Amino acid sequence: MPKIIHYRNKCIGCGVCYEQQPSLWRMSRKDGKAILLRGISKKGIFQLTVPGEVMEQSAAVAKACPVNIIKIV
Numbered sequence: 886m887p888k889i890i891h892y893r894n895k896c897i898g899c900g901v902c903y904e905q906q907p908s909l910w911r912m913s914r915k916d917g918k919a920i921l922l923r924g925i926s927k928k929g930i931f932q933l934t935v936p937g938e939v940m941e942q943s944a945a946v947a948k949a950c951p952v953n954i955i956k957i958v
């Protein structure tokens with residue numbers, strides 16, 4: 886299954902990922918950055934395995950991120 890990778894340290898908190906896919910993203914009230922819901926952190930890089938049917942929307946979110954820190958693998 887595909888994975889979403891979020892390089893959270895580089896997030897500028899624009900909110901586009903949350904606006905486009907609120908089922909997977911939240912904005913942190915603490916630091917203003919995006920949170921990949923249920924994502925597993927490895928050294929500040931968050932990963933989440935998602936079902937294939939979610940991927941089309943996630944690919945659009947990755948493309949829309951202005952600093953290009955959401956990857957689909």
Ligand code: SF4
Nearest residue numbers: 896897899900902950
């Ligand atoms: S779209 Fe990118 S920069 Fe904007 S909040 Fe989401 S992860 Fe951060």
